[in-house]
Every structure is written in C-alpha cells, then in structure tokens.
Amino acid sequence: MKTTKGKLRNITTGIMHTEIKDVYLFFEEYTGEKGIMTHHLSSAIKAITDILKTKLSDKWFTKEWIKEELDEVIEIPDITEEEKASFWKLFQEYNSEVWNTIKDKSIIVNM
Numbered sequence: 001m002k003t004t005k006g007k008l009r010n011i012t013t014g015i016m017h018t019e020i021k022d023v024y025l026f027f028e029e030y031t032g033e034k035g036i037m038t039h040h041l042s043s044a045i046k047a048i049t050d051i052l053k054t055k056l057s058d059k060w061f062t063k064e065w066i067k068e069e070l071d072e073v074i075e076i077p078d079i080t081e082e083e084k085a086s087f088w089k090l091f092q093e094y095n096s097e098v099w100n101t102i103k104d105k106s107i108i109v110n111m
Contacts, residue, residue, distance in 0.1 A: 001030055001078050006070030011045055012052060012060040017070050030079055031087060043094035050090055051083050052076075 006018035007026045027036040027044055036044045055077045
C-alpha cells in the first residue's frame with residue numbers, strides 16, 4: 001500500500017504528524033473498510049500496531065519528532081486477509097477492555 005510518512009507515523013508513534021483525517025484515511029486504505037470512529041481510535045491503533053510491528057522496522061516506532069518529508073509517499077507491505085481478520089479480532093478485544101473499564105463508572109454532567 002502507498003501512504004505518506006506522516007500518515008504512517010501518526011499510527012506508529014501515536015504522535016500527530018498530520019491532520020486527524022489522515023488517521024481515519026489510513027485505516028480505510030489499509031483495511032479496505034470504513035467505520036473507525038473517534039472513540040475507537042486507541043483500540044484501532046493498538047490493534048494495527050501489533051500487525052505493523054511484524055512488517056516494519058523499529059525506526060517507524062520511535063517517538064522522535066520528524067518534521068521533514070512527511071508528505072513523501074512510501075510503500076508499506078499490504079495487510080493480508082489473515083492479518084485483517086486478526087486486526088478486527090484484536091480491535092474488538094481492545095474495545096472490550098475499554099468498555100469493561102468504564103461500564104460501571106458514573107457519568108457526571110455539569111451544567
């Protein structure tokens with residue numbers, strides 16, 4: 001898949017190098033499916049990072065701030081159907097963890 005350095009580093013570092021819309025676009029382009037929403041991002045990033053770590057070198061996961069060449073188009077290995085299934089399974093597990101953490105908490109509205 002072709003993407004930009006900035007879009008990829010948004011995912012692999014958890015640091016925004018480009019606009020937030022690029023995070024959603026990365027998931028759509030890489031998985032071939034729409035549907036990741038704002039409240040899903042942390043789970044989606046954790047799940048896709050597990051897969052990307054098997055495909056990319058460690059340099060992509062450093063927390064260095066890189067401002068140059070973020071628009072440079074690069075090629076990353078495509079996700080396989082097996083990896084895509086693994087992504088959605090991990091995504092669901094991570095979402096369940098989040099839900100289990102917050103489900104019994106009270107919501108307080110200040111007006």
